[in-house]
Amino acid sequence: MLTLDQDDIILDRHAEDWQSALDLAAQQLSEAGLVTEGYRQGLYDREAQSSTFLGNAIAIPHGTPDSRDHVNRTGVRVIQFPRGVEWHDGNRVHVLVTIAAQSDEHLDILRQLTHVLDREGVAERLAAADSAREIAALLSKAPLEARLDADTLCLNFPASDSLELALAGAARLRQSGCVDNAFVAAIADQQAHPLGQGLWLTSSPVGVQTPALALATPEASFQGPLGTVNGVFCLAAQGSAHRDLLERIMTLLDSRAGETLVGADSATVLSRLAGESASARTATARVLNAHGLHARPAKQLVQVAREQSVPVKVRLAEGGGAAVSAASLTKVIGLGARRGQQLLFSAEGEGADSALSAVCRVVNEGLGEKVAPFEEGREHVAPITEPSVEPLEADVPHLAVAASPGLAIAEAFVMRPPRFDYPERAEQPAEELRRLDSAIEEAGRQLASLIRQAPGGEVSEILSMHEEMLDDPELHEAAREGIREGFSAEAGWWRAIDTAAHAQEMLADRLLAERAADLRDVGRRVLGVLCHVELPTPPERPYILVMDDIGPSDVARLDTRRVQGLLTARGGATAHSAILARALGIPAVVGAGARTMALDNGTELILDGERGRVIPAPSTARRQRAELRLKERERRERDAWEARFEEGRTSDGHRVEVAANLGNTAHTQDAVERGAEGVGLLRTEFIFMAHAQAPDLDTQIAEYRTAAENLDGRPLVARTLDVGGDKPLPYWPVPQEDNPFLGLRGIRLALTKPDILETQLRALLIAGRGCPLRIMLPMVKDVAEFRQARAIFDRLLEQLPEAERATDVQLGVMIEVPSCALLAPSLAAEVDFFSIGTNDLTQYTLAIDRGHSELSAQADGLHPAVLRLIQMAVDAAHAQGKWVGVCGELASDAAAVPVLVGLGVDELSVASRQVPLVKARLRDFDMSEAQRQAALALSQATSEAVREALEAL
Known part of the structure; x- marks a missing residue:
């Protein structure tokens, strides 16, 4: 090794x-x-x-x-x-x-x-x-820490000679598990050494399991054969790990505090051994930060300590660690204080009390971070929630993130996060290793059972990924190392899970970072087996499941006959749980905030997965309106499915093509079966992400040809590779960026490696032979970027014989960057079409990350600023005789469909499941009504005003 x-x-x-x-x-x-x-x-x-x-x-x-x-x-x-x-x-x-x-x-x-x-x-x-x-x-591995705490002290012991005190200290170390009987025997065979001030020292390396220091003091000082006895230190020595303990004793002697130990309690003794004088003032504060006293909060503490008129020292209140300067960043970080641990501050002289008050106050306030109170004994796994929050206000719409479309009316069933109470330490590593292996095996059996019962392909895929996570040897070894270091099976396992999940959360790619939820889901499954924790039984009646956050296996277990909808306090629309909810057709609203968890079981909810809102305890009138909407929706879904193969047209016959967004060519046939008139967005990055290295020409041709053949003459709109700082490829490293959404991604990144872009364009042209092929470039900001890609495209058209490539082919751009919409006239003169990606266009226009836990609900594509940019793009394209599509989530928003059509959009590309409903929505209005709604929307000042005005029609 x-x-x-x-x-x-x-x-x-x-x-x-x-x-x-x-x-x-x-x-x-x-x-x-x-x-x-x-x-x-x-x-x-x-x-x-x-x-x-x-x-x-x-x-x-x-x-x-x-x-x-x-x-x-x-x-x-x-x-x-x-x-x-x-x-x-x-x-x-x-x-x-x-x-x-x-x-x-x-x-x-x-x-x-x-x-x-x-x-x-x-x-x-x-x-x-x-x-x-x-x-x-x-x-190297964290050094073995020498032990000194209240359990290694034996104070006010009735003894009449130093050997009795030495043996009392040795016995205390044995009771604490630091030494065995051989150590006690070695101490019995030796004479204590005088240190001065009535203190004596005995030590031995024999039979030491953990280096430690015991102190035994008598009920009262007495005279031994060699002098006064105020106390005997008993040192369990091991390598160099006990040196700090010896230094602690020397500090005590230097302060002339040896004679003050007789009759002192454990807190006083530990204080003196930590270097705190008898005249020092002390105060304690608990660390509330989720990740402990790491660099950022430590820096805040140090800054406050440096502002005080007297020096402030700090140590961990638990144990007997030395006090360090609170003005030293490295010393404060070196304490390694975790959430829930108490910090003991000390200071001397005039101004000591105010200094201690200042440092304790900033610790209690969170040192610049959002914190929650510490709940003693229940802090192992439970997520931190907001303190003392009020439930969501009754009969008021509360905005959140629309994760899965649909409408549900049912009572809430609030699934509180499970509490796993377990000991941190264990004395029999072999037994803990056996328990962990057994729990992992049982968790594997549970996952295998869930996969067999899984109601859909995406569900099975994600649960299979959980199986792979569970079998990860690195995860197992990390947990076993913790157990061998003295942790219980539960603590060792969760430390391994939490470390790996935290590393995942630090990734720049939000999609990959959200997979940390999958890892913790796997971790909780094993922890549940170890702790014999079972989730509460949901009611037999239909209900809306309310959770802090929901894991993929939670979704897979859902009884879709009873679960009418999902509501979570946390999460984003791109998390696996949201993907699965959409796959199962369950309405879902996520990221509704901590107040969600304060809802009472049985509270009636109206959950709107299209608008991303929830209404608790609705009034009778509001509920009746929602019931009418629900019945109408159910009828519309039946009618829409029956008419799914009809062309997309308004009631007066205006043609609007309805296509499907796909992330995998294997789903093309399903999209056609649902009535899609083509593919309006093929996310080609799925091919690149599925391979350990860039897929070659033949691999790409085979994938794209699958889509072209299944479409049977319908148009295929393929987006070129859209990866970058926020969606990195493992074999295409890019520099880490402070804001990857504003960095190297999309066409910007592709143009840095034109050979990869050329291979993809060649593959699309060859695979698209005989198919109406539309290729669009993502993240274009102006015509210069388009021209660079067009040069490669035109060269390929010249190189490839017409008989071997697509001839009905167009090259367009995605309107995702506001500059592209503002400069649409210059682009429209050269491109063949526009496709508007409303998701990115909205977040860039409003400066709101659509995955932001608190702001994402405000990232509404119906904001008039976004609509104006869409209008500019449509007007510029139509002036040049070019067509415009919309492939973002706004295209399937029932309220937005007439607005987009009224603005002149020619194609709507939506999730396959939404195709029949969007076609049905088109049949609800004529072109004049659409134009009236578009004008109304453009006249409003906010997205809320737009939706209210449209709803009032």
């Missing part, structure tokens, strides 16, 4: 860029005789596949399997860059852990470094470290 050694660490190096750092790493490995010169290319090849940046300013460059022939022997070199190196993915690196491995031994290093990744402040400490020993300590 690879290990980190101080001799392998090189300090204080500088590199201008990541290539120079990689060259230096290869040189160090070569000079150490670990590799030959050819290994350098292996390091570069690995970075080309994917970035080796691990997190917390650490990268672990290593070769590819092909470069193993250049490895002479396994080894590692650690290089520190205090000023940092900008890595090719945009991250800042301070330490390279460069690995030469003849097999997959680099995974050992990765496992050892896992504990570093979720610790705030490590990056700064790696950069500032001035010794190899300090770097090794930061990167």
Whole structure:
């Protein structure tokens, strides 16, 4: 197994860029005789596949399997860059852990470094470290902490000689599980050493399980054969881990506090051993921050401490750790304080009380973060919710995020987050490992059963992904390591889950970050088995399920005959739970806020999954209106399905094509069966995301041809690869961006690698032979970007014989960026069509991230500013004889359909399930009515006003 050694660490190096750092790493490995010169290319090849940046300013460059022939022997070199190196993915690196491995031994290093990744402040400490020993300590497993706390103290013991006190201290260490009988025997065979001030010391390394310090004091000072006895320290020594305990004793002696220990209680003794004098004032405050005292809140605390007129010290109230300066960021971060732990502050002199009051106040206020009260004994897993929130106001529409369309009227069944109460520590690791393995096996059986019963393909796919997560060997090993370190099966498992989920949440890609919910869903399943926790039984009558957040397996278990709708406090429209709700046809509203969880079971709700709103305890009149809407909707759905193959037309015959949005070519036939008149948006990135490297020409041709053949002459509108900072591909690393939605994505990114864009365009042209093919470019901001792509497109049209490619082909752009709409006249003169992506156009116009937990409900495409941009694009296109489609969620919004048609939109592309309903909606109005509604909407000042005005018609 690879290990980190101080001799392998090189300090204080500088590199201008990541290539120079990689060259230096290869040189160090070569000079150490670990590799030959050819290994350098292996390091570069690995970075080309994917970035080796691990997190917390650490990268672990290593070769590819092909470069193993250049490895002479396994080894590692650690290089520190205090000023940092900008890595090719945009991250800042301070330490390279460069690995030469003849097999997959680099995974050992990765496992050892896992504990570093979720610790705030490590990056700064790696950069500032001035010794190899300090770097090794930061990167190695957390050092074994010596124990000193109230349980290792034996105070006011009735004894008449120092040996009795020494044995009392040894017995206390044995009771605490720190030593065995051999240690007690070793202490019995030795004479205590005098320290001065009536204090004595005995110590032994024999039979030590955990380094620790005990102190036994007599009921009253007495004279022994060698002098006064005020207390005897009993030290369980192990390696160098007990040195801090010895330093603590020396600090006590230096303060001349030895004689004050007789008759003192445990809090006073621990205070003196922490370096706090008898005259110091103290105060405590509990850490409420969800992720503990990491760098950001620690910085707030340090700033307040530095503003005080007297020095302030701080330590963890639990245990006997030394007090450190509250004005030192590294010392405060080094405390490692977790949520729920008490901080003990101390200060001396005039102004001590006000200083303590100031630091405690900022801790209680959250140190700049939103916090919730700590609930003793129930903090293991339960999500943090808002304190003392009032329920949603009765008979008032509350806006949230529309996640799955539909209307439901039913009583609420509130599923509170499960509480898992379990011990943090356990004394029999073998038994805990057995329990964990058994629970994982049982969880696997449960998932297998759910997959067999799953009501749909997407449900099965996501639950199968849960099976893979459950089988992850890295997850298992992380949990087992925690158990071997003394944690219970529950604590070890959840620490592994929480660490992995937190790392997932830090990803720039919101879609990938939301998959952390899947990981925690898997974690809770195993935890439920371990803790014998079962969810409450829902009622037999129809109900709307209300949860803080809902996991995919929760959705898969739903009895769709009884569950009329879903309402969650958290979550986004792109989470797996929302995807599954749409797949199952269950109306869902998510992200409604913490007040949702304050609803009482049995409260009647009106849930509108199209408008993204919920109405608790509706009035009789409001309920009757909703019931009429519901009955009307059910009738309309039946009628719409019967007429699904009719052309999309208004009641006066105005033609509006209704197409389907697809994320997978395999679903094309289903879309046609639902009445789609073509595919208005094929998200081609699904092909790229499904492969470990960029799919070649033949692979893409085969995929696109599936869609073209299943459409049987209907038009196919394919969007070119739309990935980037917010949706990265593992084999196409891009720099990390502060705001990936405003960075390298869409056509901007594709133009940086024109060969990939050219291959995709070639594949589309070949696969689209005999099919009306429309290709659109995403994220275009102006005509210059379009011209660059058009040059490649035109060249391919010349190269490919007409008999081998699509001839009915158009090249257009997506209107997603406001500048594109504002400059629509210049674009319309050169493009063949516009397709308006209202999701992105709305968030860029209103400056609201549509996945934002608090603001997303305000990201409404019916905002008059968005509608004006759509109008500008339509007018410009029609002036040039070009057509315009809408492929965003607004196209399936019942209130928006007549407005869009009135603005002149020629095509609406929606989710396949919505195609029949959108066609039916078109038949509800004529063109003059549509134009009247469009004019009405444009005359309003807000999206709320638009919806109210349209609803009043």
